[in-house]
Amino acid sequence: MKLPPGVSASDFAAALEKFAAVVGKEWVFSSQDDVDLYRDSYSPLWHEEDERVPSAAVAPDGVEQIQAIVKIANTYKIPLWTISTGKNLAYGGSSPALSGSVILDLKRMNRILEVNDKNHYALVEPGVSYFDLYHYIQDHKLNVWIDPPDPGWGSPMGNSLERGGGRTPMRDHFASVCGMEIVLANGEVIRTGMGALPESKTWQQYKYGFGPYVDGMFSQSNFGIVTKIGIWLMPSPEAYRDGVVSVPKHDDLIPFVDTLSFLIDSSVVRGTMLLDSPLLSYRASQGGSVLDMPGGPTVAETEKLGQEKGLPYWSMELHFWGPPNVIDAQWEYAKEKFSAIPGATFKDGRYYHFPMEVKDTDAVPWVALGIPSLSVFGLIAGGNGHMDFSPIIPMQAEAVFEVLSAFGKAYADLGIEPKNQFFSLPWCFFPHSFVLLFGFPIAHDVEKNRESRRAFQRLVEVAAEHGWGEYRTHVAFMDAVSNVYSFNNHALRRLHERVKDAIDPNGILSPGKSGIWPKRLRQQRA
Amino acid sequence: MNARVVIIIGAVLLSFGAQRCNGQEVSRSSAWTRTTISGQGQPKGYVQFENYCSMCHGPGPGQPGTMALQAKYKGAEPALLADRTDLNGAVIKAYVRNGISIMPIFRKTEISDANLDLIAEYLTRNNKK
Numbered sequence: 075m076k077l078p079p080g081v082s083a084s085d086f087a088a089a090l091e092k093f094a095a096v097v098g099k100e101w102v103f104s105s106q107d108d109v110d111l112y113r114d115s116y117s118p119l120w121h122e123e124d125e126r127v128p129s130a131a132v133a134p135d136g137v138e139q140i141q142a143i144v145k146i147a148n149t150y151k152i153p154l155w156t157i158s159t160g161k162n163l164a165y166g167g168s169s170p171a172l173s174g175s176v177i178l179d180l181k182r183m184n185r186i187l188e189v190n191d192k193n194h195y196a197l198v199e200p201g202v203s204y205f206d207l208y209h210y211i212q213d214h215k216l217n218v219w220i221d222p223p224d225p226g227w228g229s230p231m232g233n234s235l236e237r238g239g240g241r242t243p244m245r246d247h248f249a250s251v252c253g254m255e256i257v258l259a260n261g262e263v264i265r266t267g268m269g270a271l272p273e274s275k276t277w278q279q280y281k282y283g284f285g286p287y288v289d290g291m292f293s294q295s296n297f298g299i300v301t302k303i304g305i306w307l308m309p310s311p312e313a314y315r316d317g318v319v320s321v322p323k324h325d326d327l328i329p330f331v332d333t334l335s336f337l338i339d340s341s342v343v344r345g346t347m348l349l350d351s352p353l354l355s356y357r358a359s360q361g362g363s364v365l366d367m368p369g370g371p372t373v374a375e376t377e378k379l380g381q382e383k384g385l386p387y388w389s390m391e392l393h394f395w396g397p398p399n400v401i402d403a404q405w406e407y408a409k410e411k412f413s414a415i416p417g418a419t420f421k422d423g424r425y426y427h428f429p430m431e432v433k434d435t436d437a438v439p440w441v442a443l444g445i446p447s448l449s450v451f452g453l454i455a456g457g458n459g460h461m462d463f464s465p466i467i468p469m470q471a472e473a474v475f476e477v478l479s480a481f482g483k484a485y486a487d488l489g490i491e492p493k494n495q496f497f498s499l500p501w502c503f504f505p506h507s508f509v510l511l512f513g514f515p516i517a518h519d520v521e522k523n524r525e526s527r528r529a530f531q532r533l534v535e536v537a538a539e540h541g542w543g544e545y546r547t548h549v550a551f552m553d554a555v556s557n558v559y560s561f562n563n564h565a566l567r568r569l570h571e572r573v574k575d576a577i578d579p580n581g582i583l584s585p586g587k588s589g590i591w592p593k594r595l596r597q598q599r600a
Numbered sequence: 601m602n603a604r605v606v607i608i609i610g611a612v613l614l615s616f617g618a619q620r621c622n623g624q625e626v627s628r629s630s631a632w633t634r635t636t637i638s639g640q641g642q643p644k645g646y647v648q649f650e651n652y653c654s655m656c657h658g659p660g661p662g663q664p665g666t667m668a669l670q671a672k673y674k675g676a677e678p679a680l681l682a683d684r685t686d687l688n689g690a691v692i693k694a695y696v697r698n699g700i701s702i703m704p705i706f707r708k709t710e711i712s713d714a715n716l717d718l719i720a721e722y723l724t725r726n727n728k729k
Contacts, residue, residue: 101709103708108708111705111707112707131707179707205655448655448664451656452663452668457701458699459704
């Protein structure tokens with residue numbers, strides 16, 4: 075077992091005993107078998123010395139218990155790594171950034187405190203999963219939709235605090251947060267926004283309260299332990315439809331993305347969309363790559379292939395939610411705008427009126443219909459999981475072209491076949507920008523993982539050289555990503571760490587999260 | 601369709617701890633619990649399997665666990681775990697606690713030992729004695 079750095083075995087044992095007095099012996103996990111359950115199943119460091127493993131875990135069932143745990147952790151300088159459902163797979167699962175941390179497992183706090191289908195919000199605890207919230211809403215016949223991320227077993231709290239994305243118009247999860255309750259490192263409980271008003275009737279209805287808006291400080295951070303979170307929901311729509319827009323040529327992407335951006339920012343097109351290239355996918359299926367590899371086919375050659383095979387260079391499935399007459403008009407308007415691109419074609423897709431009937435053979439886009447699912451794992455066959463490299467790039471065609479050549483060159487320089495990696499063209503999980511998703515296969519194989527880590531590290535650097543940065547990363551790469559967010563000699567990180575030292579002087583809360591290290595442990599930075 | 605019984609589960613009721621589901625206790629502290637699944641007329645462990653496993657190992661489309669077992673056995677064994685007659689309880693528990701392929705490890709705060717025992721009992725109920 076790895077003890078927390080600088081903590082003696084006797085102090086560690088004393089702390090665990092005190093934790094047990096707070097939560098009950100059965101909720102402190104310290105046997106090797108039990109602690110191993112907190113390993114990251116998708117760790118890129120599996121079986122290696124540097125794998126991020128905890129020393130123990132403690133699972134409280136309430137705010138008062140967390141306050142007591144925090145006091146004990148301060149006394150013995152025990153680092154606590156907080157998880158909600160612990161399903162942050164591809165980004166570290168339930169494992170800490172600092173080995174030897176004690177996992178503060180909040181899964182037992184799974185109360186759905188309120189779901190309001192008149193003003194469309196929920197107030198939940200950390201251990202509530204998207205499946206839980208979905209079933210609660212169904213059982214109570216409430217007229218709201220949730221917005222799950224692709225895998226639905228995680229928590230609305232965890233995913234929102236990690237600034238994850240879904241598929242519906244509520245896709246930007248942190249943007250949907252309204253009001254939090256937080257236990258600070260000194261044990262004090264705060265409520266943000268309107269929650270600071272003791273008799274507040276609008277905690278989940280107005281985000282900002284009075285004075286500085288601090289909620290962002292508690293996302294992807296180690297400044298506090300969030301124990302309740304308000305999430306805005308979407309009224310159940312009457313209908314859903316989708317349709318595909320395709321354009322034939324490489325340079326058509328320029329007006330295509332301009333039109334898309336206009337339609338998104340005009341709220342005509344909503345939700346998450348994925349740029350597709352039937353032509354580049356075909357090229358990849360024939361032994362080539364979606365990326366532009368050095369010495370690979372030119373644009374003219376690829377366009378010629380597209381003409382021969384009747385494949386468009388670019389396409390995108392657009393999604394619409396709402397009253398049928400509204401979404402029909404939105405689709406018609408989108409078609410009108412894209413029709414300005416010569417050769418643009420359109421294909422009507424699925425159309426559901428709710429409540430919908432589904433046949434087993436239907437390819438239902440569950441997540442886009444607000445229904446949590448694990449079907450995404452069916453796409454990731456083989457190996458023992460994956461980790462994601464996910465930089466934000468501009469919502470511009472020129473940026474997409476630059477991505478294809480920059481990462482093609484990076485893979486060639488690394489000597490790695492990109493076809494072994496999962497790579498998607500840009501998604502719009504967030505307004506005003508694109509995000510790329512690269513899935514690195516993880517195996518319980520040291521050599522393969524070393525290769526993935528080497529590529530990952532290089533892609534972080536290549537992205538930064540082009541002005542692109544990750545929106546979120548695996549615990550093993552938090553320092554690497556934090557290192558490239560370095561404007562003005564890391565002024566932002568230095569601010570984060572000044573705040574950290576001021577409000578958590580013993581550095582007990584999630585050391586290393588997002589590259590933020592408390593003074594006591596700052597030498598741990600990679 | 602599985603018969604479902606709606607149980608009102610407001611925050612107040614949840615705070616009273618374990619709740620009964622047709623005689624099968626669903627532990628309050630093992631979360632991710634669909635409290636609306638009825639165990640009525642169902643074998644022991646059915647509720648727990650539905651709560652913790654069926655979103656990946658259930659019937660219908662988009663079930664990665666079922667798809668993976670279909671790919672592995674190609675029909676030689678049922679792809680649905682609930683239809684198998686050859687499973688070993690200890691092996692089921694080892695998979696849940698160690699993970700297998702892309703199925704991750706499940707912690708005791710997710711699936712308690714008691715609920716895992718019930719799941720194993722359910723999945724071995726049709727084994728030849």
